[in-house]
Amino acid sequence: MCLLIWWPLELTSADKNSNWCYGSPECDFKTWKGKCKTGSKQSPINLEKDSAVRDKSLTPIETEGYDVPGKITGVTKEENTVKVKLGEGIRIKGGGLGGQYEAKSIDFRWGGWPEDNFNAEDSTWLGSEHSIDGKKYPMEMQINHVKLPGAGSTTKDRAVLSFFIQKSMEKPKPDDLFPIYDCIDTLGDDTNCELDSKTTLTDFMIGANMKHYMRYEGSGTTPPCNENVIWTVYLVPLLIPASMIKNFTILKNEEFKEMKNVYRPIQPLNGRTVYLSAGSSIPTISGAALVVWVSILRLIINVN
Template identity: 25%
Template sequence: MPNRLFKELFPSSPVTAPPHIHPSRATLKAEAIVKLLASKWSGGCRGRLRGQRGSQRFVLELRNSWDPTKNQIPWKRTGQQAENRSIDNSRNLPAHSLARSRSLFLPPFCFPLPPPACPSPLLPNSATLSPSRDTMLFALLLEVIWILAADGGQHWTYEGPHGQEHWPASYPECGNDAQSPIDIRTDSVTVAPELPILQPHGYEQPGTEPLDLHNNGHTVQLSLPPTLYLSGLPRKYVAAQLHLHWGRQGSPGGSEHQINSEAAAAELHVVHYDSDSYESLSEAAQRPQGLAVLGILIEAGDTENPAYEHILQHLHEIRHKDEKTSVPPFNVGGLFPPQLEHFFRYNGSLTTPPCYQSVLWTVFSRRAQISVEQLERLQTTLFSTEEEEPSELLAENFRIPQPLNQRGVLASFNPAGSLYSTGEMLSIAVGILVGCLCLLLALYFIARKIRKKRLGNRKSVVFTSARTTAEA
């Protein structure tokens, strides 16, 4: 339908409307349609269009008129989120940047509304659209809206003009005061040993269906079934997905969270949502403590981690953005650090746009370990671009630590006390005991040897003394 409409409206245009929207190509195609419409438009028009995408209802309203000589489109976007938060943004934007923001944009448009009638962008100024043409143009504009909505939020990066320092301009919550990640200062945490131990359920065998592994251009993401859930939190949180953050080969750091300003080589995030209160991840993501994310710091060592290999061995199948593959189910719990009882807890946000402040964070103090070779594969295999585009390595996909502000961080243990687990403490105690026994045995034999030597010297003195007396 969109292709037929597009060809009829623009028979000489080299651009074709997408038959099925591919999210990574959507913005460029929508932008091409918008530019074609804008280039054929003159005059003024007012109109309003209502719609809904997911939990968000929106109204798109054209106001005033467009001056093509300034290449600017006045527009107004109003709407209301599911949580009844109002959105009202008004601004002038260059036409070439229409597809560079998360918001939905329209060129000046015209479709059947009771008066006034609007001039057509396809016909002379004095003409108006026929009902059939009007309907087709309206359908095409709906397609443009759908394209931009489908690709909303994709145009952000970690560096450059759309990098993390610019996120708040397009995603206001990224500039709020409860953002993640943070630098956890162990001398400032509140020790709370009464925190329940976190208990993952179902992670050892997440069903029999394959898991989807996806390169979304920002990270590698593994889908998780809702049979995986956590206990030990205020409510039941079921798993949705996990993903990784890492650095660049040869450069230090890569994790998002830091402990005492020390970053790890990478970080795993396991995302869960409150299934007791919300129907889906997208709904929970906008609510306070709607999400619970486990943060697992990863370091590189000599030994290969077989659990992480279940993911890493498939990276070559999804080298480019928007490529997917299937991963046989495996023990997801093997991705966790060996000890789960030592962790930090705080309220924060998503670490990527839209940066909703809805996350109950649990960051484990113990680290998981992968081999150096596994880390290098993670750092050098994936691209943030599509196959037909110039290759751009997907690396350094981590956000820098954000201000803690007035938030508190709880610790389930005393970081200023023992730095070792119970097993390690027991091993150390046994080692010290064995060492002391060995030292005592060594001292015993040394003392015995010294005693024998002294006894020998005494006998020699007695024998010499008796011989001297006999001679006299």
């Protein structure tokens, strides 16, 4: 009973027949009302590394049930997203969260698809909601959690663990496929795609680096945009096959329109503090490459 009382509106299916949407002038983000329009702590935001405050309490978040099979109850295509439904007993704590939270669902955000060249790094198809120093990614995966009884009164009602998704141009091996790879092709309206009973939540996070993240207080990114969310945004993106990203962008809604650009634009920071996890060196692929090249140049200089 308590869990039902604490269940936030953004995590229910009530939005399926609501009057908000993406992409149509009569109901897109410019028309969203309430906190979406008047709030001062809205999400998503651009996360700036240089201005983030390092917080020693932001250690890796502890997970429970993430690696237990049988807790994923299905995958559905809703009006504005693809949702993975989760059963009971998947929880997180620590890492400065201030309490224990239980996972309820996974939502995906994505953009469009380049008509001419998939490698085109233009913003028209980069559909992550958050960005790092202005850089966006093709998709974003958000694991939604709700606060369990016993947490402090100042603890936010919701905790979202968010992962950027980058395209992998390599041909995936069968064991490396994203768990819902096959579901995306078969999802229809009001259908539930069942995954292999051995699938775990951890299978959605292959390659995740749980040590390096940024933290801030914000809101849900869909109406009613309640400002009751503590966001944990991981810095190292997950890699999934490029073909799967395309399959997301060609899904169709009940009106047979392609579900493209299903994300909310960046919102003002409005003076909020963004925190950086303890010991994080903010690793990036380009940063690692830079270190390699600097080492090579030093060897060349020493030889000469």
